[in-house]
Amino acid sequence: MYWDTLTSKDFRETVQGQIDTAILPIGSVEAHGQHCPLGTDNTAPWHFSQALERRFPDRILVMPAIPYGHTWELANFSGTLSVPAEAFARYVAEVGKAALTWGIQNLILMNGHGGNTGPLAQVMEEIADRGGRAVLVNWWIDYSRDILTVTQGQGHAGEDETSVMLAIAGPQVKMQDASFNPYRAKYKMKATGLHDKNLRHATTGDGRQGTKEKGDKIIELVEQRLVELVLDLFNDALFVRNDEKGDEL
Numbered sequence: 139m140y141w142d143t144l145t146s147k148d149f150r151e152t153v154q155g156q157i158d159t160a161i162l163p164i165g166s167v168e169a170h171g172q173h174c175p176l177g178t179d180n181t182a183p184w185h186f187s188q189a190l191e192r193r194f195p196d197r198i199l200v201m202p203a204i205p206y207g208h209t210w211e212l213a214n215f216s217g218t219l220s221v222p223a224e225a226f227a228r229y230v231a232e233v234g235k236a237a238l239t240w241g242i243q244n245l246i247l248m249n250g251h252g253g254n255t256g257p258l259a260q261v262m263e264e265i266a267d268r269g270g271r272a273v274l275v276n277w278w279i280d281y282s283r284d285i286l287t288v289t290q291g292q293g294h295a296g297e298d299e300t301s302v303m304l305a306i307a308g309p310q311v312k313m314q315d316a317s318f319n320p321y322r323a324k325y326k327m328k329a330t331g332l333h334d335k336n337l338r339h340a341t342t343g344d345g346r347q348g349t350k351e352k353g354d355k356i357i358e359l360v361e362q363r364l365v366e367l368v369l370d371l372f373n374d375a376l377f378v379r380n381d382e383k384g385d386e387l
Contacts, residue, residue: 238268
């Protein structure tokens with residue numbers, strides 16, 4: 139079910155006291171190379187949220203997406219809309235806490251943008267302080283091992299993300315403008331004036347290697363992992379033991 143398509147009566151009769159798990163898709167509007175659409179980071183999490191809703195239509199509620207994120211590094215590239223980290227975190231936290239008031243206990247933050255991850259850590263703590271359980275999904279990071287069975291590399295508007303976009307929204311991707319960024323920073327750092335190398339052409343990696351076929355495979359693998367995540371939430375099976383004996387401390 140989708141939160142914003144329900145009437146208040148529908149919500150009261152079909153959601154309250156019956157559905158405790160919601161997905162909040164979160165993305166950004168920013169340059170993705172010169173070939174992927176500015177809304178790439180919204181398209182992917184929305185697709186994965188829809189896939190889970192189809193799999194669990196009576197147990198998951200998909201919330202309206204938050205389409206703007208914190209994208210400081212790419213703010214100078216054409217079309218990027220960046221929100222300060224503090225404002226972004228405050229807004230997402232308030233939306234999440236509002237959901238808790240209607241019985242949501244499990245809130246899946248389906249994130250599509252790397253710059254959001256720091257602020258979302260704060261959001262998760264605020265949700266937890268209110269008695270909820272927040273799960274952050276960064277699909278390209280959390281399922282990197284699976285993705286790298288399909289692609290040679292990963293990156294912003296790189297092979298993996300370009301492939302996923304070709305599979306989801308192929309006509310929006312302009313492969314004739316795809317490029318390769320040969321530079322990679324030695325250290326995790328922020329400074330003005332690094333864009334020409336660290337984010338050359340608003341990309342990291344090699345978007346030229348993306349294909350729809352690779353995207354279809356990545357999507358299949360990620361969706362399988364997301365189904366496992368949701369089942370673990372439903373079954374409260376969120377921890378694994380590091381030892382086989384299971385000895386109590």
